[in-house]
Every structure is written in structure tokens, then in C-alpha cells.
Amino acid sequence: MMMSRLAFRFSSRRLAAAGGAFVGYTALMLLQERRLRATGGPGIIPFELAGSGQAERIMTRWGPDGQRAARMSLWLDFGYMATYGTFTALLVDHARRRRDHPPVLPAAVIVAVAADAVEGVSLLKVLKRADIAVHARRARVAAVVKFAVLLLALMYVAADRAMKPSQRRRH
Template sequence: MKRLSWSAAATLAYAAVMLVLERGMRKTGGPGIIPFELAGNAEGAQEIMTDWGSEGRRWARWSLWLDFGYMLTYGTLALLLIERARSRHGHPIALRLLPIGAVAGDAIEGVALLKALDGVDVDTNARLARSAALTKFALLAVGLVYTVIGGVRRRS
């Protein structure tokens, strides 16, 4: 339980930092990072980068670089929560792959978006980032639902 508490605290603290970066992008008149993650093509990504201007792109770059640390905190928290539910119910160890896959998707997404910000094959990198982001969100959602159901079933 102690590891879970520390992991939750670290994730929340890191999320607070990420929110500062998110506000920085939005104050330029552009969107936050998630619409950039989901742009999916050169036109959408370029439109967002234009809306951001150089200041917003700087905030986005910081957000993407710091996200590599954030993914470790939320990935650890998700892994601990899933493991807690999994071990209580004797479910397969393969469920641990959900947060691991989500973090891997987030890392692929981050690299692709950093390349897009640098103007490197923006269309391909925007498409790759979108696919990786959708995979990340789906795996995290499945893990969250599993954890919630596991917690509810224990209380019943």
C-alpha cells in the first residue's frame, strides 16, 4: 500500500507540472497537447503549430520532453493498481502488459511529435503519433475499467 500511495503522489505532482505546460500552450491561443497528439496528419499538426506560434511550440516541446518522466509515474501507478486487482482475483499476469503497452505507445507518440515539431516528415509523424496515442488511451482505459471492476467486485 505504501508503494501505491507514493506512486499516486508522484503521479499527481507530475500532473500538476504538466498542467502548467498545458496552460502555457493554451495561452498562446492554440489548443493543449492532446489535440496535437490526435491531429493525425500534416494539415492538422501544422494548423496547431501555427496557432501556437514559437512560444506555444516551446511549451509543447517542454511538455513532450517532460512527458517521458510523467509516463513512468502514471505507468507505475497503473501497474500497481492493476497488479493489486489482478493478484486479489488470481487473473493472468499478462494484464501487467496494459500499462507497459500504454507507456510504450506514449513514448512512440512523444518521439513522433518531437520530430513533427522539428518539421521532420510531419504527415508521417502526425499519423504515427495519433495511432500511438489512441493505443495508449485504449490500454489505459481498459486498465482503469479492470481496476475499478476489480475493486467493486472485492467490496461486493
């Protein structure tokens, strides 16, 4: 029982550290989002989900300043992936341990992070106006995969939190 408490405490500290990094990086990303919207166009998420025609309209609305801000946001997003990926994987792992589910579940978050990386590279190519139709479509598919996996992961965590303590198999 003592080892279980120590493992839980260590896990809680890692979760708190990852949560702090996520919150800090989210603040940075929100500043970029504000800068992007100040140019008169939408934020980065509509760009992630846009098809080729819509992506071109968004870039036109942003103008050169907005496109620079979008480029910066996309580059910063590669670091953001590490923070939200780690935090989400730790949340899923915490819930998984409490429910005594297979250890493969947290690895599913890697799919979301990988999809986000594909999305980011594709959108940087769209901003360079390189084969916009192909890269905007690829970015949209990757964004949908990313959001779907993250939604499922967070639903899993929420379902665990909603369970009565007696229903969990915590060690």
C-alpha cells in the same frame, strides 16, 4: 495469513507512493498545459491526436512560444510516463491479486507507455517539421493505442472496485 497482510501493506505503501508521484507530476504537466494554451492554441492532447494538416494548423496557432511550450511538454512527458505507468501498473496488479488473475496483466501497461514514447518522439519530429505527414499519423496511432490500453486498464480496476468483497479471491 500474517504474510498476506504484510504483503498487502507493502503493496499499499508502494501504491500510495506511486500515486503521490503521479499526482505531483500531473500538477507539473498541468502547468505546462496552461502555458501552452496561453499561446492561443489547443492543449497537447489535440496535437497528439491531430493528423498532418491539423498538426500544422495547431503549430501555426501556437506560434513560436507555443511550439517551445509543446516541446517542453513532450520532453517532460517522458518522465510522466514513468509515473503514470508505475501507478497504473500497481493499480492493475492490486486488482489482479484480489481477483487471483494471471500476473501478466500489469505488464499490459507497458504497451501504453511504449506507445506514448513513440508518440512523443514522433511529435518532436513534427515540431521540427520533419516529414510531418508520417510522424503526425504515427503519433495519432500511438496516442489512440495509449489511450485505449489505459482506458481498459482503468476499467479493469474499476470493475474490481465494483465487485462485492465476497466475489474477490483475496489471499
